[in-house]
Amino acid sequence: MAAFFSGWYEDVTLRGIAKDADVALQTVRNHFATKEELFAVAAEEWGSRIETTRWSVTPGDVAGAIRVLVDDYERTGDGALRMQAVEERLPIVRPTLDRGRQGHESWCAHVFAAALEGLDEATRRRRLAQFVVATDVHTWQILRRDKGFDRKTTITAMRELVLALHTNPEEARS
Numbered sequence: 001m002a003a004f005f006s007g008w009y010e011d012v013t014l015r016g017i018a019k020d021a022d023v024a025l026q027t028v029r030n031h032f033a034t035k036e037e038l039f040a041v042a043a044e045e046w047g048s049r050i051e052t053t054r055w056s057v058t059p060g061d062v063a064g065a066i067r068v069l070v071d072d073y074e075r076t077g078d079g080a081l082r083m084q085a086v087e088e089r090l091p092i093v094r095p096t097l098d099r100g101r102q103g104h105e106s107w108c109a110h111v112f113a114a115a116l117e118g119l120d121e122a123t124r125r126r127r128l129a130q131f132v133v134a135t136d137v138h139t140w141q142i143l144r145r146d147k148g149f150d151r152k153t154t155i156t157a158m159r160e161l162v163l164a165l166h167t168n169p170e171e172a173r174s
């Protein structure tokens with residue numbers, strides 16, 4: 001996992017994995033015939049860890065949700081962004097990213113369910129998309145990396161974005 005998510009996919013080799021694990025290359029090959037097989041297993045583990053962390057949040061706990069999310073992005077965000085950067089060239093990463101995108105949307109629907117209740121379908125769909133954008137890894141990247149905010153300021157900014165979405169959509173239009 002560390003090799004795939006701390007560097008570029010193209011730079012990872014089975015030989016490098018064996019060296020990092022201090023085992024013979026044949027030991028790695030006994031378990032994984034190809035780099036793609038190893039990536040699939042690492043990606044599954046990566047996704048499971050993210051899900052376990054994020055789904056520990058109590059629905060409606062906006063502050064807790066954003067804190068958990070930013071902490072997760074601090075660990076996994078740069079790796080996710082690198083994977084997205086090669087997605088068009090390396091189709092092997094697409095299923096992992098699609099799972100992550102779907103998981104993130106499901107998480108948003110779960111955690112921010114109260115803000116989605118009672119909305120007509122079109123408004124609910126739009127509002128859910130807004131929650132996804134406000135909490136996306138790219139939002140974290142802009143705040144944390146591009147704007148240079150520290151972790152605490154990033155949490156505050158994302159929390160403010162999410163809280164703004166808790167208003168009645170009709171009120172927000174006026």
